[in-house]
Amino acid sequence: MFELLGVSPQALFGQLLLGLINGAFYAMLSLGLAVIFGMLNVVNFAHGALYMTGAFVAWLLLEFLGVGYWPALLIAPLAVAVLGIAIERTMLRWLYKLDHLYGLLLTFGLALIVEGLFRNEYGSSGQPYQIPETLQGGQNLGFMFLPNYRAWVVVASLAICLGTWYTIERTKLGAYLRAATENPALVQAFGINVPRLLTFTYAGGVALAALAGVMAAPMVNVSPQMGSSLIIIVFAVVVIGGMGSILGSIVTGFGLGVIEGLTKVFFPEASNTVIFVIMAIVLLIKPAGLFGRAA
Amino acid sequence: MIAQAPAIAAIGTPRHHYAAFAVMVALAALAQGAFGIYPVFLAKVLCFALFACAFNLLIGFVGLLSFGHAAFWGSAAYASAHAAAKWGLPPELCILFAAFVAAALGAVIGGFAIRRQGIYFAMITLAFAQMIFFIALQAKFTGGEDGLQIPTNYRRIAFGFLNLRDNATLFWFVLGIFLIGFLVIYRVIHSPFGQVLKAIRENQPRAISLGYHVDRYKLVAFVLSAALAGLAGGTKVFVTGSAALTDVNWPMSGEVVLMALLGGMGTIFGPVAGAVVLITIEEFLAERAGAWVSVIQGGIFVLCVLAFRRGIVGELARLLKKPL
Numbered sequence: 001m002f003e004l005l006g007v008s009p010q011a012l013f014g015q016l017l018l019g020l021i022n023g024a025f026y027a028m029l030s031l032g033l034a035v036i037f038g039m040l041n042v043v044n045f046a047h048g049a050l051y052m053t054g055a056f057v058a059w060l061l062l063e064f065l066g067v068g069y070w071p072a073l074l075i076a077p078l079a080v081a082v083l084g085i086a087i088e089r090t091m092l093r094w095l096y097k098l099d100h101l102y103g104l105l106l107t108f109g110l111a112l113i114v115e116g117l118f119r120n121e122y123g124s125s126g127q128p129y130q131i132p133e134t135l136q137g138g139q140n141l142g143f144m145f146l147p148n149y150r151a152w153v154v155v156a157s158l159a160i161c162l163g164t165w166y167t168i169e170r171t172k173l174g175a176y177l178r179a180a181t182e183n184p185a186l187v188q189a190f191g192i193n194v195p196r197l198l199t200f201t202y203a204g205g206v207a208l209a210a211l212a213g214v215m216a217a218p219m220v221n222v223s224p225q226m227g228s229s230l231i232i233i234v235f236a237v238v239v240i241g242g243m244g245s246i247l248g249s250i251v252t253g254f255g256l257g258v259i260e261g262l263t264k265v266f267f268p269e270a271s272n273t274v275i276f277v278i279m280a281i282v283l284l285i286k287p288a289g290l291f292g293r294a295a
Numbered sequence: 296m297i298a299q300a301p302a303i304a305a306i307g308t309p310r311h312h313y314a315a316f317a318v319m320v321a322l323a324a325l326a327q328g329a330f331g332i333y334p335v336f337l338a339k340v341l342c343f344a345l346f347a348c349a350f351n352l353l354i355g356f357v358g359l360l361s362f363g364h365a366a367f368w369g370s371a372a373y374a375s376a377h378a379a380a381k382w383g384l385p386p387e388l389c390i391l392f393a394a395f396v397a398a399a400l401g402a403v404i405g406g407f408a409i410r411r412q413g414i415y416f417a418m419i420t421l422a423f424a425q426m427i428f429f430i431a432l433q434a435k436f437t438g439g440e441d442g443l444q445i446p447t448n449y450r451r452i453a454f455g456f457l458n459l460r461d462n463a464t465l466f467w468f469v470l471g472i473f474l475i476g477f478l479v480i481y482r483v484i485h486s487p488f489g490q491v492l493k494a495i496r497e498n499q500p501r502a503i504s505l506g507y508h509v510d511r512y513k514l515v516a517f518v519l520s521a522a523l524a525g526l527a528g529g530t531k532v533f534v535t536g537s538a539a540l541t542d543v544n545w546p547m548s549g550e551v552v553l554m555a556l557l558g559g560m561g562t563i564f565g566p567v568a569g570a571v572v573l574i575t576i577e578e579f580l581a582e583r584a585g586a587w588v589s590v591i592q593g594g595i596f597v598l599c600v601l602a603f604r605r606g607i608v609g610e611l612a613r614l615l616k617k618p619l
Contacts, residue, residue: 037414043414043417043418091597094601095600098604100413101414101417102600102604104360104362104414104417105552105556105599105600106597106601108549108552108593108596109592109593109594109595109596109597110593110596110597111593112546112549112590112592112593112596113589113590113594113597114593115589116586116589116590116593119586119589120587120590232421232425232545233422233425235418235421235422236418236422239411239422269433272429272432272433273426273429273430276423276425276426279419280407283411283419284410287410287411
């Protein structure tokens with residue numbers, strides 16, 4: 001095999017894969033954020049906390065009820081969606097007419113509550129979650145070792161992202177959503193229940209976050225702070241990509257994950273900060289974001 | 296609009312502001328002298344009060360929500376502790392250096408952040424603050440997880456005669472710094488410059504069409520806010536004796552937002568009230584139920600946003616029918 005700047009291909013492709021996986025999570029989370037922001041005008045700071053909740057629900061299901069990974073992939077997002085409906089109906093609903101900043105402040109408070117509760121109950125150290133049996137092991141591709149679970153995460157998250165894109169851009173429901181984003185009053189006048197659409201959107205967005213949380217559970221320790229560190233990076237991803245376009249969110253998410261992975265190989269000290277540096281550069285060159293419309 | 300303060304401010308200082316100011320200073324002095332509250336605790340409250348006032352200058356009077364003010368508070372704390380521990384500078388120079396570092400950082404971060412508005416501004420400041428956190432985590436001069444301590448043999452004498460080892464002296468020293476910062480903010484808000492800031496908050500396109508260089512005004516306000524946050528953070532080091540990662544991490548940014556929100560965003564005295572209440576709650580909980588601090592903070596956030604958006608001083612001002 002070849003050597004590149006003294007980096008072994010195993011390390012290079014390993015980090016590329018990790019980058020793709022991180023990118024998958026950036027994409028799934030920023031997708032949910034973008035859809036929620038588009039409809040509700042709320043930047044959902046609780047997104048990270050609900051991603052963490054999804055992972056914890058999966059862990060709790062396994063630990064106390066013996067329910068495994070595959071059912072959890074369905075149950076955890078549903079549970080978090082119910083939580084999302086409760087949040088939207090009892091709290092967010094009252095903020096739509098106010099300045100957008102209040103939505104951010106409210107969801108920040110919710111994130112503190114959720115994270116604090118889990119930390120009080122389970123401590124800050126992470127809980128391990130087993131990789132499901134069917135996906136244990138891996139393939140030797142010659143130039144690298146590919147764990148089955150990681151391959152599954154990349155493929156599944158891509159499918160989820162494209163499925164979301166299809167739902168929003170190609171179905172009737174998506175058409176309602178896009179129309180209500182542009183002009184809710186008019187859409188309501190056509191007889192579509194916009195308040196319910198808003199509730200549905202929030203529930204769907206946070207369910208997506210919870211699904212990402214379940215998929216992350218076997219790769220990271222399930223810990224209360226796994227969401228907050230991720231959400232801030234996702235915010236930077238959203239600033240870079242702009243929240244205007246669904247495909248843009250997906251491309252930006254995966255792209256930044258890969259760049260972060262490559263940074264880990266060639267300049268490890270900067271791997272934590274590279275996304276923020278890219279954000280600064282994008283703000284200089286194209287302040288509205290790569291796929292954003294000028295505000 | 297987020298702030299509740301009236302857009303028209305009278306020229307000159309209204310009499311009730313003198314009264315409120317006198318009450319605030321008298322309460323601080325009484326708390327230390329007559330009620331015998333631990334002076335170090337009071338000094339800590341004053342540092343946070345100045346931090347919250349500096350933050351409020353942006354959200355309340357320019358309409359910019361910075362979610363990354365921990366970057367200025369924290370980096371100033373590190374700068375101050377570094378100047379004291381490594382260079383042996385006297386406290387007043389350490390604090391001055393800290394404010395300067397925070398102002399320089401504010402010029403860089405502010406320069407990027409004002410390129411976007413509204414909710415993006417909040418996300419950008421938060422992201423940059425996280426970057427500063429990662430730098431503080433990895434860099435050698437910050438001491439990583441251990442933080443920076445002020446060594447025991449350091450000469451804690453300010454201006455050559457104020458011995459800061461004496462708790463009462465420390466309190467008066469911090470009160471002096473707080474009052475300087477507070478009066479600077481008061482002056483800025485009520486200056487012609489401050490009037491332009493309010494015009495930007497109320498209607499930015501109109502301010503632009505009137506010929507104001509809106510970006511320049513925003514940047515100056517941002518740097519000023521960062522410098523004052525740095526003044527507070529640099530002073531804090533001499534109260535608690537150390538700078539640590541919690542000073543620069545995102546929950547600190549959230550805390551200062553909460554202080555301003557609880558006290559009343561866009562009021563002059565609100566952030567002080569918010570800081571007093573919040574730090575008192577935290578101090579009270581620290582011994583009894585420390586783990587619940589973040590849950591309770593989150594609860595206060597939710598309650599304030601849903602039902603108490605004017606904050607303590609904002610409600611008071613509404614009852615008195617006078618801007619405070």
